[in-house]
Amino acid sequence: MQRRQFLSLSATLPLAFHLRKALAGPLQSNSPRFLLVFLRGAYDCNSLLVPTHSDFYYQARPTIAIARPGEANGALALNGQWGLHPALQGSLLPLFEQKQACFVPFAGSNDLSRSHFETQDSIELGQPLEGRSSDPSGFLNRLAQVLQKDSRSHVQTLPMAFTAQLPLSLRGSAQVANMALTSGRFATTDGKRSQLISSMYQGTSLDAAVREGFATQSAVQRSIQEEMDKAGRDAISAKGFSLVAQRMALLMREQYDLGFVDVGGWDTHVNQGGASGNLANRLTDLSQGLATFAQTMEPEAWRHTVVAVISEFGRTFRENGNKGTDHGHGTVYWFLGGGLSAQAGGNVLGEQQEVSEKTLFQNRDYPVLNEYRAVLGGLFGRMYGLSRQQLQQVFPAAAPGKLQLV
Structure with missing residues (x-):
């Protein structure tokens, strides 16, 4: 990218952050970069990562199930148990096959409110559900604070929220720029x-x-x-995300190493669709945006980048009477990056269990077996070489997970 292009792209950012960037200099290609993509509204993970081995899945979803691999409009086989939504064949599947993407099912928060706002806030705060402190900062802001205070770290830690309003996860004492690159509904x-x-x-x-x-x-x-x-919460649409992914990647490739964007439109109570339809269209737009982001980062920067795609909770395993799904519990996290470990890239990771009626949580949802603070804490520890004490500052009272994502 030419300097003129970058200056044109970033011309509307606040002056204070231009000065900070000028002092910090351009971001090194081998600097760790992390982008959190928050799918607000609770996307249906059972349509994305399809439990193709489960007969119960097809019984519970007579009109919206994704067919088994080999059938018309069937799932894309990832292994003997799981398949990927067919709409992602040209975008996310190649990254998975190149070992630059992986999935962690049965993931999420132990918050049982099933309230979008309460669970979103709880996750962004990153505090234990029991004995929350009065600290109002978000976990990404605390991560920035830890990295900025670590004299051994060579991470510049310039956070950026690609949102109109600063998200809760990036609020705190560390300075954070924010700017919505577009909007859409x-x-x-x-x-x-x-x-x-x-x-x-x-x-x-x-x-x-x-x-x-x-x-x-x-x-x-x-x-x-x-x-x-x-x-x-007025998050960008999946279509909007696909349009601005390249701009986000240019900014994170050149200047910002800690990013956040939220994508809305995932609360599919009505007419969710299966291999085609409302949800399929949004997954198509989102995955194409992620593929564009990966390509624009270029190989060297992408090799040091991790993108985490999460949602506040999953959705009910059974479809409802409106051919949609309702608020659930456990979900599936996605991780993308050119530097995923050999154990992670191209795999479905984490603690798992049989997908059947008897294993549903409260007879309706996926259980949470891979708690989000443990999953992300383990990732941050390996990405940035953080000590247990430093991780406790990011996620108080949480034990880092053992998933070797990088």
Whole structure:
């Protein structure tokens, strides 16, 4: 990238951060970089990482299940137990096959509220559920503080939130720049079909009943849509993410080594779809954005970059009566990077169990077997060479996990 291109791209950033960057100099290609992608609204992990070995999966999802590998529109086989959503064949699957992507199922927080806002905040704070401290800082800000205070670290630690508002995870005493590179929302469907049906009964004895029925249906749909929109907290859409991924990568390749972006639109209570449809479209946009990000980082910087894709919780294993899914518990985390370890790259990692009706948590959800603070704490420890004491500052009272992601 030419210097002129970068100056044009970053011209709207606050002056204070231009001065900080000028003092720090350009980021070295071998500096560790971490990007957290937060999927607000709780995406359906069972459509992304498909438990193709489970007969119960297909019984529980008669209309939205992803077919087994080898069948029409079937999952992309990753191993004998798991498959990937077919919409990701040209984007995420190549990274997995190149051992630059992996998945950790049965992951998440032990928070049982099933509230989008409460669980999002809980995760971003990164504190234990029992005995929370009064420290209002987020775990990424505390990570930046630890790295900035570590005299042995050569990490510049210039954090950047690609959001209009500074996320809770990056709030704290460490200075953080933030700027939304774009914004976007999903359009709702119109009422042309209901108007057409209503016109068929106009002037009949059923006219008023039909119109009242559609009005009630419309009110319920608006209420559900409002709930799903609020769950995203004005985060960028998956389509928006795919459009700005290259800009994010340029900034993280050249200047910022700790990043955050949130992507909304994952609260799929209604008409979720299967191999095609609403969720498939969002997964397509998201995965294409991630592939673009990886390519734009270029090989040397990508080799020192880790992207973590998480969500506040999963969704119910069984589909609901609206051909969607409701708020759940355990989910699947994604990790991408050119420097994933040989044990991690191209694998499905972490503690796992059989996917069956008898193993569901509270007879509805995936359990959490890989707690998020342990997973991320273990990653940070290996990425940055942090001591146990330093990790305790990032995630108080958490034991770092043993997944060798890098």
